[in-house]
Amino acid sequence: MRLDDFGQSSNVRNRRGEGGSRMGSGGAGLMFVLIRMVMSRFGIGGLVVLGIGFFALQAIGINPLSSGGGTQRASAPQTSQYDQLVGAVLLSTENVFTEVFREEGIGDYPEPVLNLFAGRVTTRGCGSATSAVGPFYCPADSQVYIDTSFFDELGQRFGAPGDFAQAYVIAHEVGHHIQNVTGISDQVRRQQASARSEADRNEYSVRLELMADCLAGVWAGRTQIQLDPGDIREALGAAAAIGDDTLQRRSGGRVVPDSFTHGTSEQRQRWFTTGYRARDISACDTLGTDQL
Structure with missing residues (x-):
């Protein structure tokens, strides 16, 4: 992909390093001892000087009372090599699906927020999650959550490298957002609730996931980002790498179709190819077809 001249979405939130350096119980105890010592020897004037010195250090990013021992820099949001890609791809999905919603008469496209985190994140609607769950969409708060270390894992562990493989992952999660805001996700949850077996419930999950793949293909077919030769192959490589059958074989287990969820x-x-060729969300009706 050629991203140099492409813009960045304003809906990306960098939440890496949330919380920063905090004063632990040891730091609080040390502060109490220092206050008593200064007050007993220098009175209120010494306490003022102590306070000025403490806040001056905090202002330059040093916490002298950090519980980790020694001085630490106050944490700041981290960045990665993938941040530009995430911002550009999200902006492109906003442009594409704003146009699609207008064409289909759906109404205004409600742009999702995409949160970048490292290790662990707390969502507003889906509780806490770690990077072990992979990229995900929270329907309760209509936001996407991605630890970009997954992109390294996608290339190194799953053998699906490339910037368009990463773009496919982002667009897939945006596909879940579209399902949510159009009421499709609620419809499927009701059908799952009345399903007669776990296998039937899993099939509904598969249909949702394949629809999100198709919607990612619609985005790929309509994006204004300039693509390089081989980009679509990268997306297809990622789709293949995270198929249920491939993952079950990779783990050394038996392939059990009734347990598939994606x-x-x-x-x-x-289904990605279907969306890519059709460039139309009506081609992504995985709920209304007998042939998946």
């Missing part, structure tokens, strides 16, 4: 590698590739 679809096979072949299905994920095929």
Whole structure:
């Protein structure tokens, strides 16, 4: 992809390093001892000087009372090599689906917030999560959550490198946002609640995931980002790498179709390709077809 001249979405939130350096119980105890010593020897004037010195250090990012021992810099939001890609791809999905919603007469496209985190994140609607769950969408707060270390894992562990493989992941999560704001997710949850078996409930989950793959394909077919030769192959490689059958084989287990929740590698590739070629969300009706 050529991102140099492409803009950045204003809906990306960098939440890496949230919390920063805090004063632990040891730091609080030390502060209490210092106050008593200064007050007993220098009175209120010494206490004022102590306070000025403490806040001066804090102002330059040093916490002299950090519980980790020694001085620490106050934490600041981290960045990664992927931040530009995330911002550009999210902006492109906003442009594409604003146009699609207008064409389909759906109304205004409500742009999702995309949160970048490192290690762990607390959502407003789905509780806390770690990077182990991978990228995810929280329907309760209509936000996407991504630890960009997953992009390294995608290339190194799953053998699906490339910037468009990463873009596919972002667009897939945006696909779940579209399902949420159009009421499709609620419809499927009601159907799952009345399903007769776990296998039936899993099939509804597969249909949702394949629809999100197809919507990612619609984005890829309509994006204004300049693509390089091989970009679509990268997306298809990522779709294949995280198919249920491929993941079960990779883990050394038996392939159990009734346990699938996302679809096979072949299905994920095929539905992405369907959206890419059609460039139309009506082609993504995975709920209304007998043939997945």
